[in-house]
Amino acid sequence: MRRTRLLTGALLGAATALLALAGPVAADDDTADADKAPTQAGTSFRTAAPMQQDQKATASASTGDYLYWSYPADAGQRPTVRATVDLSSAQARHGAQTWRIDVYDGLRRRQSCMYGMQARTVPAETKSVALACTLRPVRAWSEAWANDPLPGTYYVRLTVTSLADADLGQPVSASVEAQSKDIGSSVAVDGTLSAPLVPGTTASAEKAAPADGWASGWWTGRWVWTAAGAVLAALAGIGGYALTRGSGRPVGAP
Amino acid sequence: MIIRQRLAAGLCTLLAALTAGGLTPTAAYADETDSKPAPQVELLLDVSGSMRARDIDGGSRMAAAKQAFNEVLDATPEEVELGIRTLGANYPGDDRKTGCKDTQQLYPVGPLDRTEAKTAVATLQPTGWTPIGPALLKAAGDFGSGDGAKRIVLISDGEDTCQPLDPCEVAREIAAKGIGLTIDTLGLVADAKTRAQLSCIADATGGTYTAVRHKNQLSKKVGQLVERAADPVVNPVAVDGAAQCADAPVLKAGLYSDREKFGEHRFYRVDVDPGQELRASVSVAADRAVDRDYGVLLRAVTTHGREIVRGQEAGDGRTDAISTGLRYPKPEATGDPDDVASNAETVCLQVSNSYSAPASVKTSPGLPVELTVDLVDGPDQASDVAAFGLGNGWWLLLALVVVGFLAGVIWGWLSRWRVAVWRTN
Numbered sequence: 001m002r003r004t005r006l007l008t009g010a011l012l013g014a015a016t017a018l019l020a021l022a023g024p025v026a027a028d029d030d031t032a033d034a035d036k037a038p039t040q041a042g043t044s045f046r047t048a049a050p051m052q053q054d055q056k057a058t059a060s061a062s063t064g065d066y067l068y069w070s071y072p073a074d075a076g077q078r079p080t081v082r083a084t085v086d087l088s089s090a091q092a093r094h095g096a097q098t099w100r101i102d103v104y105d106g107l108r109r110r111q112s113c114m115y116g117m118q119a120r121t122v123p124a125e126t127k128s129v130a131l132a133c134t135l136r137p138v139r140a141w142s143e144a145w146a147n148d149p150l151p152g153t154y155y156v157r158l159t160v161t162s163l164a165d166a167d168l169g170q171p172v173s174a175s176v177e178a179q180s181k182d183i184g185s186s187v188a189v190d191g192t193l194s195a196p197l198v199p200g201t202t203a204s205a206e207k208a209a210p211a212d213g214w215a216s217g218w219w220t221g222r223w224v225w226t227a228a229g230a231v232l233a234a235l236a237g238i239g240g241y242a243l244t245r246g247s248g249r250p251v252g253a254p
Numbered sequence: 255m256i257i258r259q260r261l262a263a264g265l266c267t268l269l270a271a272l273t274a275g276g277l278t279p280t281a282a283y284a285d286e287t288d289s290k291p292a293p294q295v296e297l298l299l300d301v302s303g304s305m306r307a308r309d310i311d312g313g314s315r316m317a318a319a320k321q322a323f324n325e326v327l328d329a330t331p332e333e334v335e336l337g338i339r340t341l342g343a344n345y346p347g348d349d350r351k352t353g354c355k356d357t358q359q360l361y362p363v364g365p366l367d368r369t370e371a372k373t374a375v376a377t378l379q380p381t382g383w384t385p386i387g388p389a390l391l392k393a394a395g396d397f398g399s400g401d402g403a404k405r406i407v408l409i410s411d412g413e414d415t416c417q418p419l420d421p422c423e424v425a426r427e428i429a430a431k432g433i434g435l436t437i438d439t440l441g442l443v444a445d446a447k448t449r450a451q452l453s454c455i456a457d458a459t460g461g462t463y464t465a466v467r468h469k470n471q472l473s474k475k476v477g478q479l480v481e482r483a484a485d486p487v488v489n490p491v492a493v494d495g496a497a498q499c500a501d502a503p504v505l506k507a508g509l510y511s512d513r514e515k516f517g518e519h520r521f522y523r524v525d526v527d528p529g530q531e532l533r534a535s536v537s538v539a540a541d542r543a544v545d546r547d548y549g550v551l552l553r554a555v556t557t558h559g560r561e562i563v564r565g566q567e568a569g570d571g572r573t574d575a576i577s578t579g580l581r582y583p584k585p586e587a588t589g590d591p592d593d594v595a596s597n598a599e600t601v602c603l604q605v606s607n608s609y610s611a612p613a614s615v616k617t618s619p620g621l622p623v624e625l626t627v628d629l630v631d632g633p634d635q636a637s638d639v640a641a642f643g644l645g646n647g648w649w650l651l652l653a654l655v656v657v658g659f660l661a662g663v664i665w666g667w668l669s670r671w672r673v674a675v676w677r678t679n
Contacts, residue, residue: 040482044460045537045577046509046624047487060478062464064453066574091467107579108535108626110567141636144563144581161572168453169441169465185646191636197533200628201488201509222644229651233658240662246670 035211041067041158041174045108048155050207053079056177063097063170067158072196072210075140075151075217076187077180080116083158085129086173093124095164101131101176106152106197111135119161131158137183140217141191151215152197153208154178185221192217291402293483294335294363296393297323297476300410300442302342305380307411307443311469315411315442316380322473323375327368329477331484337363337396338371341389342382353383354416363396386414386451387421394428394435404435405461405483407476411442413451422454423616426541429459430513430619432492436461438479443467458541460574460622490624495520499557499602507629512605513620514538519606524627527598528587533628535565535579538607541622542615549608550576554601562601568608575624576607583632603627 038049041059048068100119116132142148438461439452490511502521549568565578
């Protein structure tokens with residue numbers, strides 16, 4: 001009798017534990033999907049394949065296609081987009097090709113590249129092309145009349161801009177990666193946007209946000225610099241005072 | 255004894271609750287797939303006489319196409335409604351007029367029965383002419399009325415043989431009809447003229463052109479295109495911009511599509527409340543051969559004609575579209591009922607392009623325009639260049655230390671002078 005009770009109790013406990021674990025596992029499948037790098041690129045802003053920073057997105061396409069990806073960038077970051085095009089699977093090419101990447105912000109405005117070869121012309125024998133574009137640091141706010149990069153979605157477009165006609169449609173494979181350097185307090189500006197520049201028609205707002213959410217904008221390294229400056233100024237003041245105060249009130253005076 | 259019973263009862267309830275909880279998520283999933291409109295894809299296959307040529311991996315082009323179709327039919331996602339249409343499959347004769355009407359729907363666009371479709375494909379024999387233009391016209395009518403993505407995948411090995419109907423213009427016109435159609439083309443061992451024609455058809459509708467020389471390329475590419483149709487994507491709403499702001503359509507937040515000819519200005523209106531920010535962006539696509547320099551201008555103007563802000567872009571060279579955008583943060587309401595600027599404002603958005611083309615290029619239908627409008631809360635305005643007016647950097651530290659030191663020194667002298675004065679009195 002006791003053994004039966006023990007067995008039943010053990011079985012019940014095990015079943016409960018299993019179900020309790022199975023629930024979150026079913027939910028995890030969704031989030032795991034969202035974190036995988038895309039293996040297909042989009043063909044326009046509307047269909048751009050979403051990716052995260054530090055992920056390597058790949059696509060197999062034809063020469064002449066316009067390939068679009070999108071990634072999120074937050075305030076204080078300086079994103080660098082690197083693209084590699086693998087031309088080795090095409091047959092013998094008939095001439096030089098010029099490949100190019102362009103980066104657009106969430107309002108589809110073309111952003112300038114500070115560094116990096118944005119467009120490169122390669123002769124017919126080259127097996128691969130490497131392109132890069134380093135954007136200006138992203139600011140939390142800018143005037144409406146300025147073209148400064150703001151936090152939000154950034155689109156990358158990779159395409160060939162000049163090619164021999166006979167090379168149109170040849171298979172190529174491309175890979176794109178966006179990485180950021182955190183510039184921090186030197187580009188911390190006053191003001192914040194109430195919502196990042198993510199187009200409202202994005203299929204999923206969660207996929208369009210960085211892995212740990214958008215920055216709230218309260219913290220900036222400038223607090224540390226100003227506080228350190230204040231403390232050092234106070235110490236220097238005390239030091240200067242101690243230097244020139246003399247010996248103060250003499251001994252024995254009333 | 256009682257405690258053990260209560261524990262067992264508690265475990266039982268927990269088990270029951272978890273089982274019930276575990277069952278509901280699947281019900282939610284079923285709801286999601288039901289409400290999404292089904293994407294429709296039509297494979298348009300050239301079955302003309304030239305498909306007999308044996309130059310794809312040692313076999314005939316027709317055999318390569320059949321094998322590719324079988325693989326694609328096996329791999330088609332469940333939710334895609336697939337159809338197959340042929341061109342040049344029935345009339346082997348020499349009469350051009352009859353040959354140019356030779357297009358037939360092999361398998362209707364609808365839920366896919368793989369065996370039936372495969373049997374239909376197996377019966378195809380390379381036969382007649384290549385009426386690409388008429389086939390595209392008929393294919394556009396094959397689609398049902400759903401809201402899902404609509405794609406035609408055209409596989410051809412030769413150029414259209416039914417002049418003067420230009421298949422590229424046919425493609426542009428059916429894309430302009432607003433059913434949201436994209437045509438992707440694949441050229442099987444295509445020569446220069448075929449390539450030019452097929453890539454023109456793809457460019458006119460926002461699709462892709464692929465040159466195919468091997469069997470596995472064909473099945474892989476067609477499979478990729480069919481899967482692309484299944485990707486969830488937002489479809490734009492067709493809207494007709496006006497030539498003047500006063501008659502312009504009032505838009506809410508969303509994605510819109512329109513057509514604009516060379517040198518035409520199109521106006522739209524958006525209502526912006528105080529404290530809101532208007533975000534608009536526009537892309538004007540080059541779906542035909544245009545000159546190498548072009549630009550776009552998006553302007554936000556008040557109803558009285560004062561320009562608020564503009565976005566403009568210029569470019570050169572080969573492109574699919576030129577885009578720009580703008581932001582207009584409307585200031586908060588001041589609470590004063592007499593202040594006109596505190597009411598909802600109607601902003602006119604003007605879209606103009608500076609594309610140009612040689613005289614041989616048709617100007618209508620116009621170029622495809624995609625416009626996005628977003629209304630979000632206004633930003634927290636800046637009162638300083640730097641965050642919270644704080645400082646940064648070594649020069650700041652140096653300046654503060656020097657000033658602090660000097661202040662201390664002066665205070666020391668003052669206090670010494672004060673003691674000296676006190677002493678002499």
